[in-house]
């Protein structure tokens with residue numbers, strides 16, 4: 001989803017700053033963006049670590065850049081019955097799915113404030129809104145993202161910064177097929193649909209508030 005959203009935003013003419021742990025994946029995305037005439041910068045970083053965004057924030061500051069759209073998609077699925085879920089599993093799942101969102105927002109909020117129509121879009125999940133068995137730690141983390149977004153939306157509304165928790169049902173991405181290889185292919189929506197939604201949310205008129213935004217296949221329950 002992050003890659004597809006980055007390609008989409010770059011096609012629309014935005015300069016894109018790519019963050020993730022694996023530099024080769026970021027570089028491959030960057031090559032696609034540049035091949036299409038877009039502009040981007042690559043910042044390999046593990047967002048579970050406090051200094052992860054220091055290089056990015058230093059560049060944004062040096063170049064006086066405003067962040068129009070902050071999109072957080074970092075996450076990792078955890079499908080495991082509660083009896084087999086260790087405390088370390090919980091902590092890791094919370095750190096990767098929720099902690100990374102908090103780090104991204106706290107480190108980048110100053111640059112978002114400088115935008116003429118700022119948007120923060122945090123990708124949560126449908127599991128934050130509805131109970132499914134076997135995903136307790138993941139659901140808790142994704143519900144945490146929704147709670148974080150709700151509070152931010154109220155705190156930042158006087159500054160007219162729009163905050164959305166995007167809550168997809170199953171999406172056709174590498175995570176989907178590594179977490180659930182036998183999942184029914186008719187029940188997923190595409191990463192392009194998520195990218196379209198991100199672009200739509202980012203372009204709402206300033207002063208429009210959103211909230212949780214559920215998006216899923218019409219035949220997914």
Ligand SMILES: NC(=O)c1ccc[n+]([C@@H]2O[C@H](COP(=O)([O-])OP(=O)(O)OC[C@H]3O[C@@H](n4cnc5c(N)ncnc54)[C@H](OP(=O)(O)O)[C@@H]3O)[C@@H](O)[C@H]2O)c1
Pocket residue numbers: 001002019020021022023025045046047048073074075076077096097100123124125126167168169170171172173174175176
């Ligand atoms: N696919 C679905 O069905 C689905 C449904 C609902 C919600 N979601 C959520 O949507 C988001 C995107 O998922 P996806 O399906 O696109 O998964 P994906 O293909 O596995 O992508 C997740 C991305 O997060 C990055 N990442 C993970 N941990 C990170 C960390 N500590 N620091 C920096 N980057 C990190 C990964 O890159 P590196 O490994 O290189 O760091 C990867 O590019 C996730 O939050 C996921 O939980 C997915």
